[in-house]
Amino acid sequence: MFPDKIRILMIDDDEEDYFLTRDLLDDLPPGKYVLEWVPSFDDGLKRILEKKHDVYLVDYRLGARTGDELIREAIKRGCEEPLILLTGQNNREADNLALKAGAADYLEKGNLSARTLENAIRYSVANANHVKEIKALNADLERRVKERTLILEEAVAQLNKTQKELEHALKKEKDLNDLKSRFVSMASHEFRTPLAAILSSLALIRQYMELNDKEKQLKHIDRIKSSVNGLTDIINDVLSVSKLEEGKVMLNPERVSLPEFVADMVREMQGIAREGQQLVYTHKGGQEYCTDKKVFKHILFNLVSNAIKFSAEGKFIDITTTVSTSGLELAVKDQGIGISQEDQNYIFDRFFRAQNATNIQGTGLGLNIVAKYVEMLGGKISFSSELGLGTLFTVYLPAGNR
Structure with a gap:
């Protein structure tokens, strides 16, 4: 916007020039210009x-x-108003220096008239106002671009x-689809053997009932129980994996009398051990530990049942728990078939079966489930094994497990 009254400051070391300039401005319409002077x-x-x-x-x-x-110097310090250079003669060099310095115009004092002075002032002020408007528009445009860029970045994020x-x-x-496909493939293979054993045992039991041979009847009843337990293990493994994948396993920690809890489980699992196998339980350290009983039971059951499954008759399986200020250590050591060096890198992979275990019933899910449960409890699992000598699995769970 063009001002109604233009305020002019003249900077000149000659007061006479100030008076002459003031006189020129007096010839213009009154009240339009206000002139001040510093020397x-x-x-x-x-x-x-x-x-x-x-x-x-x-x-x-x-x-x-x-x-x-x-x-x-004025422009360097932020002056945005027009600065007009005055000189006493036609000095082209002074003109070029002024323009390079940023002057809005150049006037010769000797040829100065009221009209040329007014034109120079008005055009310089109008041009300066246009520059300010352009700068304001540019600033507003930059602001809008930044806002749009921010919106775009948020949208991209x-x-x-x-x-x-x-x-x-x-x-x-x-x-999940892979899991279903693998399960169907595994189930069709793993279910066939125990189901066939159950059917054949039932047929034989009927025959032995007619012959009143109770010993052979009991033998095949035990065979059926073993097959049913095998099927139950398969179903439990698949259900556990499904719950873990869907995030449906919720932890409910509680204080547990660990020696009593584990000893009860070991007694129960002794019932599914092979002939002559002995489960030996030892506890060290404190009596109580805070954990999710169901999850811990899954871990212990899977490790011990694997030890039973992959160990021959008459072998010992050692189970040790140690409670200390740093947490809980669970160790399960067997004298079984062991794990080859080549297979040890994949032992916790889902559906993995070691080369020397393909003829032993199982899903290949147990250790994968154990590893996931241990991770949920904030712990770690490790193992050492040698072919033909057995395997030691060690689970470390932190103190105050939640």
Whole structure:
């Protein structure tokens, strides 16, 4: 917007020039221009920085300093109002220096008239106002660009998040489908043997009932029980994996009398041990430990049942628990078939069966489930094994497990 009254500051070391300029402005319509004057470089710079004027008339000679120096310094310090250079002669070099310094215009004092002075002032002020408007528009444009960029970045971030969530969901869906396919394949193989054993034993029991051979009847009843237990293990493993994949396993920690709890389980599992196998339980350290009983029971059951399954008749299986200030250590050591060095890298993979265990019934899910349960409890599992000599599994759970 063009001001109704233009405030002019003249910076000139010659007071006579000030009077002449004032007279020229007096010839113009009254009240349109207000002229002030300072005689030195320093006073001029001080007044410019106060930003109280619309335009500045700067003489080329200011004592030991020059007008183009003043213009350069004023612009450097943030002056946005027009600065017009005045000189006493037609000096092209002074003109070029002033323009390079950022002067809005250049006027010769000897050829100065009221009209040329007014035109220079009005055009300089109008141009300065246009520059300010452009700067304001640019600043507003930059602000809007930043806002749009921020919105775009947020949208891209949300899109990336959604994409990752979708990829995760698709991967989970694929894993579940793979799990179903592997289960169908595994079940068709693993269910066939115990079901066939059950059917054949039932047929034989009927025959032995007719012959009243109770010993052979009991033998086949035990065979049926063993087959049913095998089927139950398979179903429990699959259900456990399904719950873990769907995030349905919730921890409910409680204080447990560990020696009593484990001893009860060991007594129960002695009933499914092979002939002559002995489960030996030892406890060390504190009596109580805080954990989720169901999850811990799954871990212990899977490790001990594996030890039973992969050990021959008459072998010992050692189960040791140790409670200390740092947490709980569970160790299950058998004298079984062991795990080859090649297979040890994959022992916790889902559905993995070691090369020397393919003829032993199982799903290949047990150790994978154990590893996931141990992770849920914030612990770690490790093992050492040697072919033909047996395996030691060790579970470390932290103190105050929650």
